[in-house]
Amino acid sequence: MTDRTTQKRDYYDVLGVKRTASADELRRAYRSLAREYHPDINNAPEAEERFKEINEAYEVLSDSNRRSQYDRFGHAANGMPGGDPFGFGGSPFGDIFETFFGGASTGRRRPTVSKGQDLQVTVDLEFEEAIFGAEKEVELTRFETCEGCNGTRMRDGQTPPQCETCSGTGEVRRVQQTILGQFMTSTACSSCQGEGVKITDPCPRCRGKGRVTHARRISVTVPPGIDESATLRLSGQGEASPNGGPPGNLFVKARIKPHAYFTRQGKTISLQVGVNIAQAILGDEIELQTIDGPVAFKLPSATQSGQQFRLKGKGVPDMRGSDRGDQIVTIHVIIPKELTSEQRGLVEQLGQTLGSELTPQPVHRGFFDKVKDALGV
Numbered sequence: 001m002t003d004r005t006t007q008k009r010d011y012y013d014v015l016g017v018k019r020t021a022s023a024d025e026l027r028r029a030y031r032s033l034a035r036e037y038h039p040d041i042n043n044a045p046e047a048e049e050r051f052k053e054i055n056e057a058y059e060v061l062s063d064s065n066r067r068s069q070y071d072r073f074g075h076a077a078n079g080m081p082g083g084d085p086f087g088f089g090g091s092p093f094g095d096i097f098e099t100f101f102g103g104a105s106t107g108r109r110r111p112t113v114s115k116g117q118d119l120q121v122t123v124d125l126e127f128e129e130a131i132f133g134a135e136k137e138v139e140l141t142r143f144e145t146c147e148g149c150n151g152t153r154m155r156d157g158q159t160p161p162q163c164e165t166c167s168g169t170g171e172v173r174r175v176q177q178t179i180l181g182q183f184m185t186s187t188a189c190s191s192c193q194g195e196g197v198k199i200t201d202p203c204p205r206c207r208g209k210g211r212v213t214h215a216r217r218i219s220v221t222v223p224p225g226i227d228e229s230a231t232l233r234l235s236g237q238g239e240a241s242p243n244g245g246p247p248g249n250l251f252v253k254a255r256i257k258p259h260a261y262f263t264r265q266g267k268t269i270s271l272q273v274g275v276n277i278a279q280a281i282l283g284d285e286i287e288l289q290t291i292d293g294p295v296a297f298k299l300p301s302a303t304q305s306g307q308q309f310r311l312k313g314k315g316v317p318d319m320r321g322s323d324r325g326d327q328i329v330t331i332h333v334i335i336p337k338e339l340t341s342e343q344r345g346l347v348e349q350l351g352q353t354l355g356s357e358l359t360p361q362p363v364h365r366g367f368f369d370k371v372k373d374a375l376g377v
């Protein structure tokens with residue numbers, strides 16, 4: 001019967017790091033992959049399972065004790081208590097578990113290939129650009145594949161020769177004697193750091209690194225309706241891999257400049273408008289500003305200060321392509337601070353007809369107040 005552990009990928013391969021990776025390297029690799037395969041961002045069918053696999057790998061390798069056990073016993077170490085489960089303290093017994101649990105490998109070691117580093121930049125948008133979309137450019141400096149060697153790291157793009165120490169396998173195997181007989185262990189080759197090749201004639205342009213830095217201007221298509229701090233992913237626009245892997249991604253974060261009089265909450269645009277007391281009492285034909293331009297609006301008579309009106313379809317488009325939101329207009333009745341003698345006379349005449357009796361106003365009760373009333377609290 002085949003054990004479940006044989007079906008799992010090596011955790012280091014899952015994160016695209018070497019077995020000697022530091023805690024910081026593990027963390028960077030995890031964050032990069034978690035962003036790439038997060039189900040809320042990546043709609044690919046396999047994204048969710050890949051995301052779970054990445055989290056499982058990082059959960060084990062970020063814990064020093066669990067990582068030590070994994071390095072010794074592979075996936076068979078899952079569920080074991082901390083430390084050497086048999087008290088021998090020696091890694092030769094990792095091959096015992098590989099034999100019994102099906103983890104042994106007879107093939108060549110696959111050189112570790114890592115994804116290029118992800119990058120993040122910020123794009124500044126005018127309020128209108130965030131509403132209707134725009135074509136913008138961002139500037140960045142990134143590692144790109146060296147044109148002198150096409151990433152081989154060798155002069156004129158030569159193919160690097162196999163490492164003589166490990167014969168191109170990327171690992172060194174040793175036979176050790178134990179109380180149970182001879183056992184074979186394998187470790188990453190120290191001569192080539194597990195790559196299986198040696199850079200004998202480095203490319204003079206990149207000095208054998210395979211990458212060079214370039215300053216670039218990248219075109220970004222900003223979709224209509226993008227919100228503050230929303231992030232766009234440009235696949236493959238990050239840094240080139242240092243060892244032949246896929247390039248990283250570029251994440252573009254939106255920063256929207258405030259408008260002189262419009263504000264925004266999701267798909268809703270808000271506008272505050274002041275009218276005089278005569279307009280509020282008698283009503284008026286007024287012109288309201290919208291993000292599409294001015295529109296005619298009939299202000300009804302007896303409009304109260306703070307009263308709101310909704311302009312359908314004058315808000316923000318949905319990034320997923322659904323209908324636009326609305327614009328909410330809040331009316332404020334402006335009381336003049338100074339009056340001419342004629343104006344004062346007219347207001348006094350109006351006041352005499354309205355009287356001076358005070359009218360108590362009902363207390364506004366919120367949702368929780370109504371809940372308390374229903375419960376008798």
